[in-house]
Amino acid sequence: MKKSHIAILVFTFLLGLVYQPIWIYQNFYSNPRLVDDAWWSLPYPAFLIVYALVSTTFIEITIRFLKKYA
Secondary structure, eight states, X not given: OOHHXXXXXXXXXXXXXXXXXXXXXXXXXXXXXXXXXXXXXXXXXXXXXXXXXXXXXXXXXXXXXXXXXX
């Protein structure tokens, strides 16, 4: 991987730890139906890490798609 590719992925991961769109927070973390009825509880730092990993994976797949077909 090139340094720019790695830099984009690191930036995406760090941005995912700091910023989440409000609809993600409202629908997945603070949703009382999901939180109260679940047999598991996810602490907020774990939620941030999961979101950062998902967003970074999405960006990686997008970059690979663009390199292949664009």
